Amino acid sequence: MSGPRVRFAPSPTGFFHVGSARSALFNWFVARQDPEGVFILRIEDTDTERNREEWVDGIVSAMNWLGMHPDEGPFRQSDNAPAHAHALSSLMAAGYLYFCDCTGEVVTARKGADKTPGYDGFCRDRALGPSATAAYRFRAPSGGEIVVSDDVRGDVSFSHDVIDDFVVAKPSGAVLFALANVVDDRADRITHVIRGEEHLPNTPRQILLWEALDEASGEKIAIPHYAHLPVLVNEQRKKLSKRRDPVAVEMYRDQGYLPEAFVNYLALLGWSPRGDVEIVDSDTCIQQFRLSDVSHSPAFFDVKKLAHLNGEYIRALPLEQFVQRCSPWTSPWTSPWRSEQAPPWSDAQFDEDRFAKIAPLVQERVALLSDVPAMVDFLFLDAPLFDDAAFDKTIRRDSVAQELLTKAIEKFGEVDWSATALHDCTILLGESLQLNLRKAQAPIRCAVTGRLVGPPLFESLELLGRDVVLSRIEAALTKAAA
């Protein structure tokens, strides 16, 4: 007995969506649970109007980033066109299909007040032949019902009467999603169809097609298990939309989310590991994941929680790892890929050793790797990037602060240049002006780093060196006087 064969079948019509990523992940879990499991990537590119090759690259690279490597594929649905055409003609030959040249308006007008949804079956018995306007419709059965047994939800039944004679191919013979998907799943011997809840209404039709194909092709293939995952929603509880919501996986990568954190978070949407733990690696997920444990209700994609998780993962990184993983944001010129956000410093200004020294202090302060540059830019730039509001408040409009800075130039000129000595020196400096350390460090921090927040000040000063620190304080005093 071979293992499960699952597929992730996105259509390349936009950025790689977080909801798609979650579907892919759950498929991947199921495949990896069995040593013989197979995870297939199939690009569903039959909608030539909207597909773009660049989106295919996006899907592949995002999946690669997340560590979900397909065992087979990427296949192109379009490469399977001959099989689709063959399925179409055998279904037609077996009487499952008929031609229909009704336009949407004609159908609506004819139905009038009739509230039954879908096509009214007008062309069912007209025995039309192929033409430039005749689409292929499936002769849906009437009476009785069809039961979808769903591994997540249990049995869901649909009355045959609500399944209309749906279109399976355009007049050109171009096969549409419902059929193409089934033909490919049969060819790939898919055992589990794990996809978003939005496909649940398609499922009875696809089962009908599957059975029709069993008959028409003379080859009976076991119907796969189906599992429909709850949708991901936004704060308004609407399905995440490519237009309104930040759903592009690529964007999260660019912002400095770690793939392992992202995968962990995705796994938590609609599922949870055993016990009171949430931070789990993918091996644990693979081991524990069961489709029957997946939640039935929609989940809100909470970026705040994602960010928190990411911070946890960042802090858990060994220091060298952290430094290395910062490179797309800190030294993109040596990195295998670069963030769209370039650092404010140049290749020549960046000092790897200096960054390595400040890194441990930065590591525990950031939730996103893209937050790193703003935290350390003062170490590499010739002059700090000033936060004007902070400068005005802490230095320009504060004469005591300026007095403190003036004294600092003198004291810092002769102190031992170490973080602890600078710390003690600043305490004394503050005391001489009735300022506690909290107050005393602020103008120095602002003068030297340009900001009021950042890594611990005295370690920063030590790294910067006496000459730079003194000249920055002088520059700040000059700037305040201007």
Next chain:
RNA sequence: GGUCCCAUCGUCUAGUGGCCUAGGACAUCACCCUCUCAAGGUGGAGGCACGGGUUCGAAUCCCGUUGGGACUGCCA
């Protein structure tokens, strides 16, 4: 409108008839730690949508109501 799905703190969830005085996590609030900001520590507030049943016993089972969602394409 029709079909289908769903319903535990603001959010993600644990919970499969007694272990529930409903647990954890994010967010939030307070305090502690502290050179800023974080991180960390301690504590607090906060939920079974509602109404009926079934049962000795219901967050858990059944029915109804209400509310939300998906779908309703010659898209996928």
